[in-house]
Amino acid sequence: MTRSARQTKPLLEAIDFSVTLHTPSVSVRPVDRVSYSVEPGEVLAIVGESGSGKTILNMAPLDLLPVGVNADMEGAVRFEGVDLLKMSASELEAICGGGIGVVFQDPLSALNPVRKIGRQLTEGIEHHLGLTAAQADSRAAELMTLVGLSDPRSRMQQYPHELSGGMRQRVGIAMSIAGEPRLLIADEPTTALDVTVQAQIVALLKDLQKRLGMAIVIITHDFGVVSGLADKVAVMYAGRLSEIGGVRDVLIEPAHPYTQGLLRSVPSLTVPMNTKFAGLPGQPPNLARRIEGCAFAPRCAEVRPECSVHRPALLSVPRSATGHLAACPVVINHPA
Numbered sequence: 001m002t003r004s005a006r007q008t009k010p011l012l013e014a015i016d017f018s019v020t021l022h023t024p025s026v027s028v029r030p031v032d033r034v035s036y037s038v039e040p041g042e043v044l045a046i047v048g049e050s051g052s053g054k055t056i057l058n059m060a061p062l063d064l065l066p067v068g069v070n071a072d073m074e075g076a077v078r079f080e081g082v083d084l085l086k087m088s089a090s091e092l093e094a095i096c097g098g099g100i101g102v103v104f105q106d107p108l109s110a111l112n113p114v115r116k117i118g119r120q121l122t123e124g125i126e127h128h129l130g131l132t133a134a135q136a137d138s139r140a141a142e143l144m145t146l147v148g149l150s151d152p153r154s155r156m157q158q159y160p161h162e163l164s165g166g167m168r169q170r171v172g173i174a175m176s177i178a179g180e181p182r183l184l185i186a187d188e189p190t191t192a193l194d195v196t197v198q199a200q201i202v203a204l205l206k207d208l209q210k211r212l213g214m215a216i217v218i219i220t221h222d223f224g225v226v227s228g229l230a231d232k233v234a235v236m237y238a239g240r241l242s243e244i245g246g247v248r249d250v251l252i253e254p255a256h257p258y259t260q261g262l263l264r265s266v267p268s269l270t271v272p273m274n275t276k277f278a279g280l281p282g283q284p285p286n287l288a289r290r291i292e293g294c295a296f297a298p299r300c301a302e303v304r305p306e307c308s309v310h311r312p313a314l315l316s317v318p319r320s321a322t323g324h325l326a327a328c329p330v331v332i333n334h335p336a
């Protein structure tokens with residue numbers, strides 16, 4: 001799906017964004033000069049092996065890292081033109097729940113176990129939309145219906161443990177859209193769920209995205225989710241983007257050897273749900289060490305001497321669609 005990107009300002013724009021995490025024993029760099037943008041109403045999927053920096057990339061700018069993790073951030077991450085990295089804690093809190101909604105992998109972590117579902121929903125609504133208790137109550141019931149929960153009034157009287165995993169994620173999604181966000185950030189929202197429930201949650205996100213016109217950044221390791229939901233896909237490796245482009249371009253003609261490796265077991269765009277990454281030989285690099293050259297070079301079947309010298313820039317893939325970029329000198333300088 002192409003959109004009139006030229007006329008609109010990006011909704012979200014990361015520019016040379018880096019994160020360094022400091023722990024008592026070591027400093028790691030899980031996000032290393034990442035740039036990308038998301039247009040209004042667009043769905044971007046971010047894929048990559050576990051530990052490649054997807055969660056830190058999305059949560060650090062929102063100040064949503066686990067308590068005790070100390071992060072240094074460089075570059076810029078602009079939401080509607082304003083740099084999130086320069087916002088105060090209270091400004092960020094207003095954005096999360098307002099313009100940006102966040103859906104977590106484990107809906108239980110987003111819900112308070114000892115408070116009724118209804119109260120948790122209405123609290124956020126009162127706070128972010130400035131409604132009275134009665135207005136918030138009917139808005140909560142509306143939201144529950146919108147996310148496909150039947151009998152909302154009695155569900156609102158229940159506690160999180162009384163709901164199934166899929167229902168809890170529906171509540172998590174209802175909470176995330178309560179503030180009518182222009183951007184929804186969903187970090188592996190289906191990973192903790194059964195396969196059939198995963199498909200329902202993806203269908204719900206797709207439906208909400210269409211109805212509400214919001215953009216979505218979805219982190220996933222499921223190519224069924226990518227092809228079913230996304231307009232654009234970004235592939236992350238060792239804290240860097242190795243490839244980004246339209247979902248059909250990247251899935252049908254992956255340019256980067258890493259993306260090709262990830263996709264090797266996937267026969268076509270009509271991949272079933274729950275198609276997980278095929279095993280790639282070798283291990284991702286240690287992010288505590290400075291990586292010279294291409295981070296994938298040690299595992300790459302097409303590696304050349306220059307790959308270990310300079311970090312390859314993310315450049316247009318020859319003879320591919322606009323916006324299809326890859327960070328690989330083999331592809332860019334020596335197209336097949």
Ligand SMILES: Nc1ncnc2c1ncn2[C@@H]1O[C@H](COP(=O)(O)OP(=O)(O)O)[C@@H](O)[C@H]1O
Nearest residue numbers: 021028030049050051052053054055056069287
């Ligand atoms: N709490 C933490 N403390 C120290 N390092 C962390 C922590 N969380 C993540 N990291 C580092 O950041 C890297 C990226 O993590 P993450 O963004 O969670 O990866 P992904 O979401 O792609 O699986 C990890 O490989 C690890 O090196």
Ligand SMILES: [Mg+2]
Nearest residue numbers: 054055056187
């Ligand atoms: Mg993660």
